[in-house]
Amino acid sequence: MRLTDFWARLDQAFGGTYARSLATDHSFSGLGDRTIEQAIADGVDTATIWRAVVTAYPERVPSRLR
Template sequence: MRLTDFWARLEQAFGAGYAASIASDQVLSELGGRTITQALAEGEQTHVVWRAVVAAYPDRVPARLR
């Protein structure tokens, strides 16, 4: 998954303003205690980060985005 696709999906799931907050403020255990921003900056693959988002927020991510 390209990085632009990742951010588009995150914004579709959470809205533009909240997606940025989720990415920078929420620590996900699925990412080893890192935020989305940290994981991506450290070179984690986007599809791995996206799977972590889906696992952490199963009720927020629509089925069409999984």
């Protein structure tokens, strides 16, 4: 998944403002307790990051974005 696609999906699922807050403030256990921003900086594949988001917030992510 391209980084632009990742951000577009995150924005669609959570709204622009909350998506950015989620990316910088929330640590995901599926990312080794890193934030999305930290995981991206560490070179984690965006598909892996997206799966961690979907796992943490299954009710927020529509099936068409999974």
